[in-house]
Amino acid sequence: xxxxxxxxxxxxxxxxxxxxxxxxxxxxxxxxxxxxxxxxxxxxxxxxxxxxxxxxxxxxxxxxxxxxxxxxxxxxxxxxxxxxxxxxxxxxxxxxxxxxxxxxxxxxxxxxxxx
Amino acid sequence: xxxxxxxxxxxxxxxxxxxxxxxxxxxxxxxxxxxxxxxxxxxxxxxxxxxxxxxxxxxxxxxxxxxxxxxxxxxxxxxxxxxxxxxxxxxxxxxxxxxxxxxxxxxxxxxxx
Numbered sequence: 537x538x539x540x541x542x543x544x545x546x547x548x549x550x551x552x553x554x555x556x557x558x559x560x561x562x563x564x565x566x567x568x569x570x571x572x573x574x575x576x577x578x579x580x581x582x583x584x585x586x587x588x589x590x591x592x593x594x595x596x597x598x599x600x601x602x603x604x605x606x607x608x609x610x611x612x613x614x615x616x617x618x619x620x621x622x623x624x625x626x627x628x629x630x631x632x633x634x635x636x637x638x639x640x641x642x643x644x645x646x647x648x649x650x651x
Numbered sequence: 652x653x654x655x656x657x658x659x660x661x662x663x664x665x666x667x668x669x670x671x672x673x674x675x676x677x678x679x680x681x682x683x684x685x686x687x688x689x690x691x692x693x694x695x696x697x698x699x700x701x702x703x704x705x706x707x708x709x710x711x712x713x714x715x716x717x718x719x720x721x722x723x724x725x726x727x728x729x730x731x732x733x734x735x736x737x738x739x740x741x742x743x744x745x746x747x748x749x750x751x752x753x754x755x756x757x758x759x760x761x762x763x764x
Contacts, residue, residue: 578657
């Protein structure tokens with residue numbers, strides 16, 4: 537089945553630093569989604585990407601859809617304490633086609649910010 | 652503008668009992684998805700439903716698990732004869748018809764003792 541590999545698995549950074557994480561797959565995805573999950577909560581959608589090469593920003597977050605459709609990255613600029621959490625990439629399963637499908641998730645990147 | 656609602660937030664069951672997890676999608680959303688998350692893992696897709704129809708249940712265990720999304724009322728994920736391995740966080744998500752973006756509820760944390 538489809539798999540998404542996220543790296544790094546965890547990041548320890550200082551407040552104010554920029555963060556970069558990525559997500560790769562052996563198969564093509566037509567949509568990439570980035571979510572953030574806080575402890576005890578559900579994932580919150582950060583950014584959705586639909587076209588190869590697309591670069592999209594949401595405040596201090598920027599994400600890109602790789603040209604090969606097999607990767608995506610997420611950058612966070614000038615990190616702040618509330619950025620702590622687990623960041624997941626996800627893409628629609630190809631089993632039934634179309635836009636509305638179950639999602640395959642990566643295992644996440646844990647972001648820890650040291651004061 | 653209520654988001655996806657799930658209840659209960661926490662559920663404790665003894666081995667062999669039944670667990671019922673409820674999900675109300677966002678207003679205007681007609682597609683519901685259920686996922687399971689084990690500690691330190693990503694979310695695993697279980698089932699995708701529209702009103703009164705199961706569209707994709709490829710991630711559902713073949714036994715003891717069932718899901719429904721009736722014409723009226725919330726979607727229900729039902730686990731019969733729970734075992735310790737069923738302990739996990741179960742998340743529901745909803746989307747607009749044809750949309751890839753899914754919006755998640757806060758989850759139900761099931762503990763089987």
